Amino acid sequence: xxxxxxxxxxxxxxxxxxxxxxxxxxxxxxxxxxxxxxxxxxxxxxxxxxxxxxxxxxxxxxxxxxxxxxxxxxxxxxxxxxxxxxxxxxxxxxxxxxxxxxxxxxxxxxxxxxxxxxxxxxxxxxxxxxxxxxxxxxxxxxxxxxxxxxxxxxxxxxxxxxxxxxxxxxxxxxxxxxxxxxxxxxxxxxxxxxxxxxxxxxxxxxxxxxxxxxxxxxxxxxxxxxxxxxxxxxxxxxxx
Amino acid sequence: xxxxxxxxxxxxxxxxxxxxxxxxxxxxxxxxxxxxxxxxxxxxxxxxxxxxxxxxxxxxxxxxxxxxxxxxxxxxxxxxxxxxxxxxxxxxxxxxxxxxxxxxxxxxxxxxxxxxxxxxxxxxxxxxxxxxxxxxxxxxxxx
Numbered sequence: 063x064x065x066x067x068x069x070x071x072x073x074x075x076x077x078x079x080x081x082x083x084x085x086x087x088x089x090x091x092x093x094x095x096x097x098x099x100x101x102x103x104x105x106x107x108x109x110x111x112x113x114x115x116x117x118x119x120x121x122x123x124x125x126x127x128x129x130x131x132x133x134x135x136x137x138x139x140x141x142x143x144x145x146x147x148x149x150x151x152x153x154x155x156x157x158x159x160x161x162x163x164x165x166x167x168x169x170x171x172x173x174x175x176x177x178x179x180x181x182x183x184x185x186x187x188x189x190x191x192x193x194x195x196x197x198x199x200x201x202x203x204x205x206x207x208x209x210x211x212x213x214x215x216x217x218x219x220x221x222x223x224x225x226x227x228x229x230x231x232x233x234x235x236x237x238x239x240x241x242x243x244x245x246x247x248x249x250x251x252x253x254x255x256x257x258x259x260x261x262x263x264x265x266x267x268x269x270x271x272x273x274x275x276x277x278x279x280x281x282x283x284x285x286x287x288x289x290x291x292x293x294x295x296x297x298x299x300x301x302x
Numbered sequence: 303x304x305x306x307x308x309x310x311x312x313x314x315x316x317x318x319x320x321x322x323x324x325x326x327x328x329x330x331x332x333x334x335x336x337x338x339x340x341x342x343x344x345x346x347x348x349x350x351x352x353x354x355x356x357x358x359x360x361x362x363x364x365x366x367x368x369x370x371x372x373x374x375x376x377x378x379x380x381x382x383x384x385x386x387x388x389x390x391x392x393x394x395x396x397x398x399x400x401x402x403x404x405x406x407x408x409x410x411x412x413x414x415x416x417x418x419x420x421x422x423x424x425x426x427x428x429x430x431x432x433x434x435x436x437x438x439x440x441x442x443x444x445x
Contacts, residue, residue: 087386088358088385088386091385091386091406092314092317092385094407095314095317095385095406095407096314096316096317096320098406098407099317099320099321099324099407099410100316100320102320102324102410103320103323103324106324106327111327111328112323112324112327113327128316128320132316175360176358176359176360177360178360178361216361
């Protein structure tokens with residue numbers, strides 16, 4: 063039996079889900095912890111454990127505003143979870159690349175913040191419709207952002223953008239500073255985009271010069287996923 | 303009576319601000335830091351009875367901050383206050399000298415009580431150090 067090209071996607075997809083959900087769970091915990099402390103402070107003020115002074119009502123109102131801000135923040139994380147969960151609903155649909163870019167950027171916001179890298183995502187100026195598996199493309203873009211985040215120095219800026227190109231799209235993940243040589247191997251190891259979308263990665267400038275950006279050419283329509291031969295393109299003679 | 307001094311370290315600004323206010327209203331003197339580097343600067347400049355330290359922070363994470371704080375002040379009482387400490391990070395924190403691990407949310411009274419104990423431990427440690435120092439002087443002078 064040949065090598066199933068879906069396997070890297072499935073394994074990488076599960077790891078991606080685990081990683082992103084752990085991060086969003088942490089963000090939601092932060093929201094709950096802040097609300098919990100604000101509620102505690104309100105109890106302190108009402109119960110007399112806090113020197114409330116004459117402006118207790120104003121203070122309670124200000125704290126209520128902080129709670130609302132945290133609820134809004136939590137709802138944003140919840141929307142990311144919702145979008146992520148539904149990104150696997152269909153693996154052969156027409157979708158807007160801008161939405162996938164936005165979601166990838168939102169999900170990468172926490173890793174970027176922890177790496178102290180400013181991550182900026184620009185949607186294409188006009189809608190770019192692609193047909194294929196949006197989750198596989200999300201995984202590919204997230205993987206690329208991850209490679210550049212890992213390689214970029216703290217306090218730097220990383221930008222993600224896209225534009226129509228031929229019948230498909232061209233994506234750019236750009237670092238403000240030259241990326242280290244190891245990024246070449248990291249990009250080469252990103253199999254999902256190549257296997258599921260037939261994407262082509264290009265480094266700019268090309269090695270041996272230190273690249274500053276990764277360019278990703280994505281076709282308008284993803285080639286069908288095939289479960290055919292093993293990685294060398296050879297059938298297993300034993301049929302295993 | 304001297305005030306118990308605590309350094310709160312967490313990258314969530316709202317969290318440290320509100321917790322600091324609650325601790326202050328209970329008689330603690332609280333300094334806030336929103337990064338590991340800020341915490342290190344604060345410990346280099348001031349004396350604290352205890353540090354309450356988050357683990358997941360940008361740039362310098364909690365474990366690395368803990369390690370550096372103990373390089374500056376080995377006897378510093380550092381307690382971890384974290385949302386999601388895994389067993390692995392908890393073990394590593396204890397190995398690096400953390401005295402307690404609290405999982406958020408933790409009742410403020412529990413934290414205040416523990417910080418007050420930390421002050422007693424620090425004073426006892428200073429007394430031990432002073433005693434050793436005096437004994438050393440006496441020994442050197444042959445008294």
